[in-house]
Amino acid sequence: MKLDGRVLREIDRKLKEFRYGTRTEFIREAIRQKLSELEKEEMLRVIAKMRGISKKKTTDEDLHKAREKAFEKIDKKFNLK
Numbered sequence: 001m002k003l004d005g006r007v008l009r010e011i012d013r014k015l016k017e018f019r020y021g022t023r024t025e026f027i028r029e030a031i032r033q034k035l036s037e038l039e040k041e042e043m044l045r046v047i048a049k050m051r052g053i054s055k056k057k058t059t060d061e062d063l064h065k066a067r068e069k070a071f072e073k074i075d076k077k078f079n080l081k
Helices: 006-017 023-048 060-077
Strands: none
Touching: 006 023, 023 060
16 A cells, blocks of 8 residues: 555654554554444435335334344444444
């Protein structure tokens, strides 16, 4: 991976500030964070798209069950539990 000298100097400053051992460690973490952020954005788009689609009346109990199921899937996908 080729990076501009200015970018490398900024990475080096952050390495010291946030106590990363190497540039590679810093870059790997940045990539992981970006991938996680993109996954979350995609899930929010899917949820937003689904909102209001159903024409049937939904009870509070149905909503509660749906929320629980959705958060279980999110927890599992992102290893939160």
